[in-house]
Amino acid sequence: MTTNPLLDATGVAKNYGAVAALRNASLSVLPGEVHALMGANGAGKSTLVKILTGAINADAGRILIRGKQLDVRSPADARRAGLLPVYQEPSLIPDLDVLSNLRLTGTPIEPFRAWVRELGIPNLDIRDTARDIPLAILRVLDLARALAVEPDVLLLDEMTAALPANLAEKVLEVVRRQGDAGRSVIFISHRFVEISALCDRATVLRDGSTVGVVDIEPGIEERIVEMMLGTRIEKTRVAARSANDVGTVGGRNPRLSVRNLQLGTKLNDVSFDLANGEVVGVFALEGQGQDELFAALAGSIRPTGGTIEVDGAPAKFSHPSDAVQAGIAYVPGDRTEALAMQRSVRENIALPFSAGLRKWGPIRMRREQVVVSGVIGRLQIDTRVLGEVQRLSGGNQQKVTIARWIAANARTILCFDPTRGIDVGTKQEIYKLLRELAGQGKSVLFYTSEMEEVQRVCDRVIVIFGGRVVDTFPVEDADEPTLMRAAYGLPRGARADVGILADVRPASDAEAAS
């Protein structure tokens, strides 16, 4: 290589007590490149980003910036050195409005506004308090704030994981242009589509060590996966139509029957059925009412109109416990919403067992142990760090949120984007798991922000736009253009002549579809 690296880290190590988050990681980023950082859940990607940006201190290792060893001991130092991160968790101050957040970090306001518009948010009010802004938008604001100070190296940790397709695309576009402008970007994502569309090279981490650096070229995915996991994994299409036939044996009531559901201005007249043994996908752009739909079905908020029937009997949920009683479990997309982070994996999984007043008494520890270790084994949850859930990596935490309901034997699971920020291996496991559950006659409602997943796991897809169900497809008909069209509120068969739809299919889709 001719040019000198802009950022060069070697031998980085970090231990959390007995757990080695990083053993021997290295990363070298050239000026003007978009560099992917890849690895399975828990490989140490986030840890490396945090070390590079001074959020935590490494136990060992050498970090050179433009060939010089700088002492980056705090995010403020990193900022001065031209390194700006967007972490996996939003870092706007929740109680300050956006403007104050900008002033706090000394971010120039006009460039920020420009970036926000560019990233596809036309009507942001910068006097809004961060707490009131939806997560996806917050992520974008985080990015815009970083872009506004024109950093030399931009570090994006799973930036797109929580974004709906439309926003994710804008982000990709902007990031690509950063590279063109001669700035470097370190890009973490579990989505190969994004990597191949965007990145020049990739560094692959496994178990805290760098196992390889590759140039991104067609067909490289297999090699990366191999490096990440150490073994070959098969990317199977799990959706098994035959399983569907088992669940919907004729004549019986649907498990869940939603009619004319209404919720303020957010949900309008939503109706659909969910049969036993069925996985129904929900697909929507950001903020089309899917959050509210799931919250209403989970008993978190009360609908203002319409009916929900469970097994043919009308149900009214005034609290999540009502839904749980009816065997309906909700797995939120945000793990921090679902887990008691300081408690053990076991306690987290066993939490629903003690929820009801009747179950406040002594716990049968032996029985609990059997049930919990059963699901831990079944979901292959990594419990090397026995003890607090907060020490698990993101992917393993996500598994715990689902494991809980499998242990509690919930008959219906409402999964809200359960694969957000999960590596390919774990994703496959979750797809398989959902299908398995359906095979046992359970029913799953599954919202996802990734189109490809719809095809992998669902029997049917419903598409929501503006709080209404605009269409329902069997999975065979749900190819990506059709889904996208529907997600923008266009009925099947209509011609895509609205400007924004012209580039619904990014160039990379061709490769991804394979």
Add this chain to the structure above:
Amino acid sequence: MTDIATMPQPVSFGRRLKRFMADRPLIPLIILLIILVVILQILRPGIVNERWLANTAKFAIPLAILAGCQTMTMLTGGIDLSVGTVATMSAFIMATQIVNQDPTVAFLLAMLPAVLIGFVNGIGVGVFRVHPLIMTLGTSLIGTGFLQVYQRTVIASGAKIPDFLNWLGTGLTYGFPNALLLFVPVAVLIVFMLNRTGFGRLLYAVGDNERAARLSGVRYWQVITALYVLSSLLAGITGLLYIGLIKAPSLSLAEPLVLPSVAAAVIGGTSIFGGRGGYMGTIIGALILTVLTTLLTILQMPEGGRRILFGFIVLFVTAAYLRIVEDR
């Protein structure tokens, strides 16, 4: 490049010891307690005898029970500042009602305000989401007011400490304080409840992440209401024990125990932010505070100096304990 790689180094003895203690946070606490006792013994040779142990236990027990109330409420991210008032009310009502009531009736009357205050605390915190500090402070003000109004109606009839409470509070059996008869079951119950019952689990879960608990089907207000009623009941019982020990019903009887009860729970390793802690640590915390009080009593120095020393020791103990336990 690979030469800098950190190989898992052989762990030094110091680190191993530290990790050992970190996994058993009670051990460093007990060591701290022993150190204090040794210092006491050095300052006043011979003081650590059977009688002193019994006396220390007598005073540590009411403190430990109230600190148990704090431990439980702190696990949910709360605090119960009304325990002092509740204990005082129960004690005062017991001592004044026993004069011309059947003991059972007097006991029930004494526990009534405890249940009421606990219930109101629970509803305020659990349903109306008032900050526990403010809620319990408010109810303790109200309780004190009622107690003073009540007090004026019983001046004529006077007060009496029931013999049974006297026996429980001050008596010894084979050198062991009778108060242990109350305390041991209470402590076992609390420890069992926190570790082995659904309710205990919920306390931790609710304090750690209320939304997660809610999504798992937990009704926050039920847990919180039950918790504060339980806390008040324990405080009420402590009041009865305490009046047996002090034998002078005053309107501020147990008030001086409130801050130490919080301190004991914190020293014992319970997080005031919720979700973390346990009762065994709290018991040791209460013992540490009691020994420390003795230590300072026998020190010949001006009152100002004594308080300064007390403050520094409390700070040092908690900081040292956190250092030992935290690093993993």
Add this chain to the structure above:
Amino acid sequence: MSRFFRNQGWVAGLLALLIFLFVITKLIQPGYGSGDFGSLARAVLPYAFAVAAQTVVVIAGGIDLTVAAMMALTSVTAASMMNGASEEYALFVVPFVLAMGLVLGALNGVLIVVTRVPDIVVTLATLFVLQGAALLVLGAPGGAAAEWLKASVIGTVPVPGLPDWADAWVPKALVLLVVCLFIIWIPLRRSRLGLSIYAIGSNELAAFRSGVPVARTRIIAYALSGLFAAMGGLSLTISTGIGAPIPGPYLLASVAAVVLGGVALGGGKGGLLGPIIAVFVLRLVRTDLTLLAIDPNVTAIIEGLIMVAVVMFGAFITIRGRPVGATP
């Protein structure tokens, strides 16, 4: 407009409550006039400084249990320094005592940052230290205050262009309060430092990742708290002419007023105006209770009820007004 009400609605409501109380007061005691208002302002003075001290720290996500003890220590220091000294010497005493508050407050902050012990525990420990120090400075109430200082809170400020009757409603104590607090607070709130204080209270991790120097900001917040507490201590010496080593009832009052004033315990939210108005409300309630000659034992009940009721009401309207879609 709706944002204004979301952010300032509580303060506006408190202001309305205060005005309503003034009307009530005038109805109870038709003779209530500017002189009585001056008394109110003087009564408010120490509470207002105490609550300001608490507010800064609470916004930064902490709590300061030393407020009252800090006031006592600064008060006895000022009183003993001015005892028998010349009037001019007080010109030196005032800045000295303020600096002392600032430094001691910063020391609280440093201890919290260095020991990593929760602030409620650190300040509980330093509470004893400060109490002890106050006792070492003055073993019993005593000392003196310079005459010009005493005069600085008595009487009214002639505002140019205002008629005399209106001047009479501008007591010096009120002006002193406004000047001392807002000269510091208003520029602070708008500055980056002020934002940092809100930031660490709102979400410490996010603040750190936004480049806020968390430790330094926390220390500054406690230093400011110490400074305000020192002002409170000075105001005690000025109004009573002595220093008393036993802390007055300012700690719990400050916490109560902070919460009544719409500052969330937990940090990140609220301002200084709300708590100050809350102090006026609480003092005026006391005045009204005295004017009505309510049974003193009942006044405790009423004050507790008001505290609980107002906070419950606040919680109630936030529950009601929660936007659809948000889970509590």
Add this chain to the structure above:
Amino acid sequence: AGKYTIGISNTVQGNGWREEMICAMKAQALASGEVAKLNIAHRNTDAAGQLEDIRNLISAKVNAIVVNPADPAGIKAGLEEATKAGIVVVAVDQAVTEPSAYIISNNQEQYAYLGAKWLFQQMGGKGEVFYMRGAAGASADSDRDKGFKKALAEFPDVKVAQEVFTGWQQDQAKQQILSFLATGTPINGIWTSGIDNVIVDALVEQQAPMVPVVGADNAGFVGQLNTVKGLVGAAVTNPGSIGGAGVTLALQILDGKKPAQQTVLVNPELWENATDAGKAKLKSAADPSLSPEWPVSISIPEWTTYTKDQIVACKGPGE
């Protein structure tokens, strides 16, 4: 129905002595027949808080204020304003520095001196004394300390074995005496500042050797002096009924009968159980029906006119 409104300001709540003082004020106001209404500010606060209460009482336009000062000097400004507003000011229990105020007070220095001197004589003029003070930093405590030190100076062979502050709290006092007894340090006498019955309890419980104990005339302690075997001790009077006397003085002044001097000191008496005469006195003083925290001297002969029933009923005019 009376014609006067009297304001009362007190800054310690929930303590038996102070509660008796308030009841004495109410009972005397009722018994006098001259008072239409009492306006009582009674809470836990400091001198600044008392200033606030006094000013509120001025706003309420009372005719007289009877005040138990939080501090002799600290409320000077408020008392001055009251006098200026034409209000009669009477301080009870402690003196105040405001010259226009009338004072009717227990003599705290004398209280301590009397008891300590008797104690040291009992000890035969030599030995070790356990000195249990009140609340550190309170002015009554420092006045008593002066009296105690004065007596101590007269007995050079008496030594203070240990000095502690009980904070005037029963539980603390008990823990302190128990801790001290456990050290096994030999003592020859105990002087305690009004927290007394728990001390005797502790001695009995621990089967410690009985030493002379000097306390106050609280009902509980007086009872113990009569009944506890082997206990030699003395109760020094510190009547809470001084509050009633304050009301009487205020009414006299309002009626135009000014006292000869501004300050009236009620001197303490000492009741001991070492002599037969003393025993008789203690027997007649004992009153087991009272709360153990209440002083038994519920009236002051020349100053109060209410009956025991009245003070125990604790009702003022209009209640």
